Amino acid sequence: MDLATPFGWVGRGTVRAGLYLLDLTVFVAGAVRAGIGSFEFGNQATRRALITQVIFTGVDALPVITLLALAIGVSITAQILSLGEALGSTNDVTRLLISVVGMELGSLLTAILLIGRSGSAIAVDLGNMKLHHEVEGLELLGVDIVRFFVAPRVLGAAVAQVVLAGYFYVIALFGGILLSGLLFSRHYFTYLQTLAIHFDAGLTAMYALKNLLFGLIVAGTACFHALRVGVSPTEVPQQTQRAIVNGIVLVFVIDGLFALARGVMW
Numbered sequence: 001m002d003l004a005t006p007f008g009w010v011g012r013g014t015v016r017a018g019l020y021l022l023d024l025t026v027f028v029a030g031a032v033r034a035g036i037g038s039f040e041f042g043n044q045a046t047r048r049a050l051i052t053q054v055i056f057t058g059v060d061a062l063p064v065i066t067l068l069a070l071a072i073g074v075s076i077t078a079q080i081l082s083l084g085e086a087l088g089s090t091n092d093v094t095r096l097l098i099s100v101v102g103m104e105l106g107s108l109l110t111a112i113l114l115i116g117r118s119g120s121a122i123a124v125d126l127g128n129m130k131l132h133h134e135v136e137g138l139e140l141l142g143v144d145i146v147r148f149f150v151a152p153r154v155l156g157a158a159v160a161q162v163v164l165a166g167y168f169y170v171i172a173l174f175g176g177i178l179l180s181g182l183l184f185s186r187h188y189f190t191y192l193q194t195l196a197i198h199f200d201a202g203l204t205a206m207y208a209l210k211n212l213l214f215g216l217i218v219a220g221t222a223c224f225h226a227l228r229v230g231v232s233p234t235e236v237p238q239q240t241q242r243a244i245v246n247g248i249v250l251v252f253v254i255d256g257l258f259a260l261a262r263g264v265m266w
Contacts, residue, residue, distance in 0.1 A: 020246075028154060028220035034144065035151030046152055053156025053219075057118040058163055064117075068109060069168045073176020074183075077101055081180055081188050094194045097173060103207060103262065106168040108255060111214040114161055115247045119222040122153050123243045126226030127236040135227070145227075154219040161215030162208055169207070203262065210258045214251055221247040 035046065080096055126149065129135050135145055173195060181188040225243035229235045 024220065024224055027224050028216050031146055031150045031154045031220065031223070032216070034147040035155045037147070046148060049148065049152035050156045050159075053153050054160050056121075057114060057157050057219075058160030061113065061117060061160070061164060062167070064113065065110065065164050065168055066171060068113070069106075069171035070175055070179070072101065072105055072109070072168075073172045074179050076105065077172060077176030078180040078184065081177070081191065082184070090191070090194055091198075094191060094198050097191070097195070098198060098203075099262075101172050101176070102169045103203070104255070104259070106172060107165045107207065107211050107214060108251065110161060110165045110168050110211070111218060111251045112248065114157065114164070114215070114218045115244055115251070118157060118160075119218045119247055120240055120244055122157075122219055122222040123226045123240040124236060126150075126223055127229040127239055130227055130229040131231070131233060131236055150223045150227075153223060154216055157219035158212050158215030161218065162211045165207070165211040165214075206258060206262060210254065213254055217250050217254070218247055221250065 035050070077097060080100065081093065126135075129149075139145060174192060177188055177191050177195070222240075222243045225239040225246075229239050
């Protein structure tokens with residue numbers, strides 16, 4: 001058995017992962033630059049596509065996000081309140097609520113929901129366009145695919161992720177405390193004021209930046225893999241699956257990096 005083989009596998013895997021991240025980063029950056037350029041030149045088609053994507057990704061997902069946030073508020077928030085008071089002070093419980101329910105669960109669950117709901121839809125839509133040579137036909141007509149099809153989806157998903165994550169944060173924390181106070185103990189209502197006192201502009205900016213990156217990853221990964229579809233119909237579900245899996249992995253990796261940065265700040 002060649003002892004160098006496992007190291008070769010690791011090396012080749014690392015190189016492939018690095019090249020993939022580089023290609024994806026360049027692709028997403030190009031889409032963002034193209035989208036911003038379209039707005040500067042007053043392109044109405046791009047703006048209309050962006051609004052449509054925000055409605056599909058954000059507005060249409062509000063009922064599901066509301067139910068999910070209330071469920072987290074009743075279950076996780078209530079348990080942290082009951083267990084935290086026995087183990088720590090009010091400030092410790094508040095920091096735990098902000099860290100676990102707000103900063104982590106809010107952004108992660110929203111991103112995972114968008115990957116399954118909007119990311120898969122984007123990958124299938126663009127993948128079928130690529131499969132049926134619609135993309136090549138539009139390019140022959142002089143249509144910029146990145147500007148008119150990729151950029152609105154990427155920017156729309158990013159905006160929707162930031163708004164939905166903030167909405168989840170508010171519902172899960174404040175709604176969870178209100179429900180816990182009504183169902184279990186009125187003493188829990190005091191945490192509403194404590195949460196307002198612990199508002200931190202730096203953490204809020206970090207939360208917005210993290211979710212902005214999440215949104216770019218969700219749509220950027222979906223578009224990136226969709227445009228890799230070739231001539232076989234089986235490539236559409238294959239690339240969709242890869243977009244979903246890689247999107248989830250990248251979301252957790254970035255979340256871990258932001259968690260380290262938040263630990264340094266706190």
